[in-house]
Amino acid sequence: MVEAKKIWMDGHLVDWAEANVHVMTHALHYGLGVFEGVRCYATKGGGGAIFRLEEHTERLFASAHIVMLDIPFTKEEINMAVVETLKANSLSEGYIRPIAFLGAGSMGLLPKDNPVNVAIAAWEWGAYLGDDGIKNGIRVRVSSYLRHHVNSTMTKAKITGSYVNSIMAKREAIESGYDEAIMLDTEGYVSEGSGENIFMVKDGVIKTTALTSVLKGITRDSVMTILKDKGEVVREERFTRDELYTADEAFFTGTAAEITPIREVDGRVIGTGVPGPVTKGVQETYFKAVKGEDSRYEHWLHRL
Numbered sequence: 187m188v189e190a191k192k193i194w195m196d197g198h199l200v201d202w203a204e205a206n207v208h209v210m211t212h213a214l215h216y217g218l219g220v221f222e223g224v225r226c227y228a229t230k231g232g233g234g235a236i237f238r239l240e241e242h243t244e245r246l247f248a249s250a251h252i253v254m255l256d257i258p259f260t261k262e263e264i265n266m267a268v269v270e271t272l273k274a275n276s277l278s279e280g281y282i283r284p285i286a287f288l289g290a291g292s293m294g295l296l297p298k299d300n301p302v303n304v305a306i307a308a309w310e311w312g313a314y315l316g317d318d319g320i321k322n323g324i325r326v327r328v329s330s331y332l333r334h335h336v337n338s339t340m341t342k343a344k345i346t347g348s349y350v351n352s353i354m355a356k357r358e359a360i361e362s363g364y365d366e367a368i369m370l371d372t373e374g375y376v377s378e379g380s381g382e383n384i385f386m387v388k389d390g391v392i393k394t395t396a397l398t399s400v401l402k403g404i405t406r407d408s409v410m411t412i413l414k415d416k417g418e419v420v421r422e423e424r425f426t427r428d429e430l431y432t433a434d435e436a437f438f439t440g441t442a443a444e445i446t447p448i449r450e451v452d453g454r455v456i457g458t459g460v461p462g463p464v465t466k467g468v469q470e471t472y473f474k475a476v477k478g479e480d481s482r483y484e485h486w487l488h489r490l
């Protein structure tokens with residue numbers, strides 16, 4: 187079970203076991219909440235560094251703006267609260283979950299006066315898709331569930347309710363013996379994983395899905411920067427599932443999944459079946475960057 191000592195809730199640190207909400211919490215019924223996933227890494231000197239905290243907070247507020255949820259704190263207050271939460275839990279490395287959601291009060295789809303509650307939790311969390319996955323790659327399947335249409339659930343916001351779709355795709359993948367799902371968009375092109383963006387490499391050309399139906403991942407952006415700094419060009423464009431079947435390399439990116447190579451899609455081996463040179467090069471630089479071992483990316487770190 188996930189656990190730590192303290193959770194920041196509506197402006198105060200409370201004990202983990204006391205961080206509760208009422209069952210009439212509006213978001214529990216209808217899914218109107220927005221969240222972030224942020225990581226903090228221990229650096230060589232020992233102190234922790236939060237990876238791209240300001241960008242995550244920006245996106246939290248952008249998600250809230252999209253669904254018209256009024257977060258009753260400033261971005262600066264949220265940034266400070268994230269640091270405070272890590273310190274209260276003596277964490278120099280871990281996963282951070284800020285969440286803002288419509289609280290208890292009236293029911294009905296559009297209550298006027300319910301409060302917007304905000305909480306920040308942090309705990310120790312290893313590789314989301316497993317250490318073996320990071321090292322040797324994972325097996326994925328194309329889901330029968332589509333990623334949301336751009337005009338149904340907004341795809342640029344991390345909205346709590348949208349993840350029912352991701353959970354169904356993930357469950358289907360796991361129950362049919364795979365490690366993760368790839369979702370197609372409503373026009374049938376590759377979109378992203380259940381909570382990760384996707385990259386593919388073919389004959390030296392690197393592609394990632396354009397920002398249509400996918401979340402604008404901060405790891406995706408970091409990887410694009412890293413590749414640019416290596417002299418590579420990343421094309422942001424749609425590609426098909428059979429392009430992916432015949433790729434030389436493919437990998438997922440996400441705060442939770444970090445950089446996870448994909449070694450098989452729908453039973454087709456990708457490339458040689460082991461992580462390729464582009465994937466490994468990106469992984470190496472990314473893990474150095476997050477741990478403060480590459481001065482070019484120091485500006486991404488919010489040191490504790």
Ligand SMILES: *Cc1c(COP(=O)(O)O)cnc(C)c1O
Nearest residue numbers: 381382383401403404405440441
């Ligand atoms: C969070 C998430 C990602 C990854 O975004 P990061 O900012 O890299 O963590 C990608 N796709 C979906 C659907 C997500 O929820």
